Amino acid sequence: MGTFTHGATEWDVACPRRPSRVAGLTMAGFRVRDLDPLRMVPHPAVTLLLEFGAGSTVLDCAAGRQERGSIVAGPGLGTGGAVRARGVNVECVQVRLSPVIARAVLGASPADLDGAAVPLGDLWGREASRLREQLGDVPSWQDRFALTEALLARRCAAGPPVDPEVAWAWHRIAVSRGLARVDGLAAEVGWSRKRLWSRFRSQLGLPPKSAVKLVRFDHAAHRLVAGEAAARVAADTGYADQSHLHRDVMAFTGATPVALAAEPFLAVDDLAWPGHGTPGRPHVPAGQRPVRGPESAQPPH
Incomplete structure (x- = not known):
């Protein structure tokens, strides 16, 4: 676990010891005692914020709307600088999903999010609350990453792929x-x-x-x-x-x-996300390279 210091605030930051077996999925763990209002900068991924523990995270969105607890956000959340995150005793696993696998994992299209943040429970129902309990029960960050990856891998395998x-x-x-x-x-x-x-x-x-x-x-x-x-x-x-x-x-x-x-x-x-700060990590699922028309060769690299 590393420590990131910003002003008077320290963040404990954990990373998985190995890359995810699910292409297009990356994770990190955060623990922040007192999270000052933090500008959410748009990112080209679907974001899952999986909260656990006794703390609380608040997302202040446009028009005075607030979201609390575990959320899912579409690509580009925070466009215009209108979204801030804050909280006390924040503990969470943050997941970044390539938009290519997000529909399968979420069970809904990222288009339904329209770039906004919604409670994860709105999409997953009781599974979201069970996941929060499970993340709080396991003893280490590596166990939390393994638990999260296993769940998301199952959902990804069962969900519909994109074209x-x-x-x-x-x-x-x-x-x-x-x-x-x-x-x-x-x-x-x-x-x-x-x-x-x-x-x-x-x-x-x-x-x-x-x-x-x-x-x-x-x-x-x-x-x-x-x-x-x-x-x-x-x-x-x-x-x-x-x-x-x-x-x-x-x-x-x-x-x-x-x-x-x-x-x-x-x-x-x-x-x-060492080595993953920029989006140059494309994800094209196996067997999903398209052809040019019904009988032609694949498009060039």
């Missing part, structure tokens, strides 16, 4: 770090633009153009946190210029690039 063409389009966006040409995705998988846009949105929770912007922003944001100059980051990550990067960061977070670079939500990633 291979949709998985491949997400793969292209992810490996390019948001630099993929959106108009070329449909041609790559042999679908019409209208069909791909509709299936992508309904199965992953956001349209391809929004996915490209979110993945590109996430990569740029982590480079800003790493201390790189905004002008260099803009030039390397596909923005027209530094002003374009500034506008995108403001739109996603309500903060300037300078302020974003100090956000603990991002700064803790190197400790909690």
Whole structure:
């Protein structure tokens, strides 16, 4: 377990000892005695916040809405800087799910979340409360990770996969770090633009153009946190210029690039998800690479 310090607050951070056997699933454990209001920075994944113990987490959302306890959030939660997390004696396992496996794991499409946070119990019923009890009963973080992975693996195996063409389009966006040409995705998988846009949105929770912007922003944001100059980051990550990067960061977070670079939500990633701070870890399930039309070869890498 490591310790992340931000101001006067210390976070205990735990990581699994091995990568998950479920492709597209990553986890970290957090224990924070007094969590000051924390800006939720949009991320290109579906997030599960699995709470346990006697503490309490509060998510302050737009329009004065609040969510407490274990929640699930669609890709891009916090866009506009409107969501803050706070709490006392917080203990939780945070799971990041590739949008490609999220529908199977959740039992509902990420599109139903519409980028917002909802109580996990709304989707899983009593299974959500049982999981909280089980996480509190096991003696170590590694046991909690194993318990969580086993549950999510079962749900993933039983749930419906996304279309291979949709998985491949997400793969292209992810490996390019948001630099993929959106108009070329449909041609790559042999679908019409209208069909791909509709299936992508309904199965992953956001349209391809929004996915490209979110993945590109996430990569740029982590480079800003790493201390790189905004002008260099803009030039390397596909923005027209530094002003374009500034506008995108403001739109996603309500903060300037300078302020974003100090956000603990991002700064803790190197400790909690070593090597996974940016979305360059695509997930294409086995056997789900699409073909170009009914009889043709697979699209190129």
